[in-house]
Amino acid sequence: MKIFLIAGARPNFMKIAPIARALDSHNPLTYKIVHTGQHYDQNMSDIFFQELGIRQPDYHLGAGGGTHAQQTARIMTGFEDICTNERPDMVIVVGDVNSTLACSVVAKKMQIKVAHVEAGLRSFDLSMPEEINRMVTDAISDLFFVTEEQGMVNLIKEGKPESALHFVGHVMIDNLFYQLKKLEEMDPETLPYNDFKQAHSDYGVVTLHRPSNVDNRDVFEGIMGTLAKVSESLPLIFPIHPRTRKNMEVFGIEPADNVHLVEPLSYMAFLNLWKDAEVALTDSGGLQEETTALGIPCLTIRENTERPITITEGTNELVGTSREAILNAFGRIIAREWKQGQRPKFWDGRASERIVEILKGERVKI
Incomplete structure (x- = not known):
């Protein structure tokens, strides 16, 4: 059985890496890694793939x-x-980027089976391009690997056959645990901004990149003003996305002195920072989940999330862009009144092993 693993950007490689490592120990299942080149990332060097414990991509489409x-x-x-040219038996796509949608459609039209990892997540917000990618991919997939129970509920409501649904846990958490072990073997002094960490016993981290937050001047100024207020109590380190930096310059927004803007960081460098942070303020999806896995308070600067288990069981809370809501939640964190949370079912570092066991069963059918 020949499998294609699809990745379009650096975060996608974090998701396919545990699957690739699990496949390496199962000879009947051969695979090739396809990098669509959806995003160019200078941090994706040889060392990046060595840290992930996987080989370089077999194909690079250079989509740009x-x-x-x-x-x-x-x-x-x-x-x-x-x-x-290759005629794979199955294409495995992850997440919700354009590469996920594009490769799913191509494979399905060529009568190649499609498996979607992180299937069933829904924000029910069609203004998000990712939501459209998720919905279309799930509409045509053959196998659904689900990270949380609400994903199972969503897919059943959409009429997917229960025999094709597999609640396996989260490969991103598999990779998180793998990278934490790697981090323990490293000298933290070699990582960027470890000096910031050493200089501050308590600090918070920020990520911000969604168009709804950074493309609108009033919204962006409001968020940055709120971060300035937060930083009066807790220094913040903010690896800034290129889109966010560009709009900051266009709008003439200046960060507060205690909001430390830094260049985008590699996974390991950022992990070294956020794993010991007092709070993460973010509009990303993955960080909501990773902070829940490690029990770190997370304030999600969005009106909705496709990852509800991080709220119902984890340490995440939706605060929108409201200054009052963000500061109220931050006050509870500082006062040590934040919910403890728990690690969701199957977020145990073995999701990729469950996936491979299911793929071995599918091999018999093909």
Whole structure:
């Protein structure tokens, strides 16, 4: 059985890496890694793949940027060529990026089975491009690997056959535990901004990149003003996304003195910071889950989340962009009145092993 593992950007490699490592120990299942090149990332060096414990991609499509349609079209045509030449038995896509959608559609039209890892997540907000990618991918997938129980509920409501649904846990958490072990073996002094960590016994981390937060001047100024207020009590370190930095310059927004802007960080460098933070303030999806796995308070600067278990069981809370809501929640964290949370079911570092066991069963059918 020949499998293609699809990744379009650095976070996707965090998700396919545990699957690749699990597949390496199962000879009947061969795989190739396809990097669509959806995002160029200078941090994706040889060391990056060594840290993940996987080989370099077998294919690089070099899709690059552009509009959603332009990017998706380039991925589709490039991926169709290699599928024509290789004829894999199954294509495994992860998450909700344009590469996920593009490669799923190509594979399905070529009668190649599609497996979606992180299936069933829903924000029910069609203004989010990721939500459209999730819905379309799940509409045509053959196998669904689900991270949390609400994903199972969503897929059953959408009419997916229960025999195709597999609640396996979260490969991103598999990778988190793997990288934590790697981090223990490293000298933290070699990591960027470890000096910031050493200089501050308590601090918070910030990530902010969603268009709804950083493309609107009033919203962005409001968030930065709230972060300035937070930083009066707790220094913040903010690895800034290129989109966010550009808009900060366009809008003439200056960060407060205690909001420390730094360049985008590698996974290990950022993990070294956030794993010991007092709080994460974010609008990303993955950090909501990773902070829940390690029991770190997380304030999600969004009106909705496709990862509800981080709220119902974990340490995350939706605060929107409201200054009052953010500061109220932050006050409870500082006062040590925050919920303890718990690690969700199957977030135990073995999701990829469960996936591979299911794939071995599928091999018999193909």
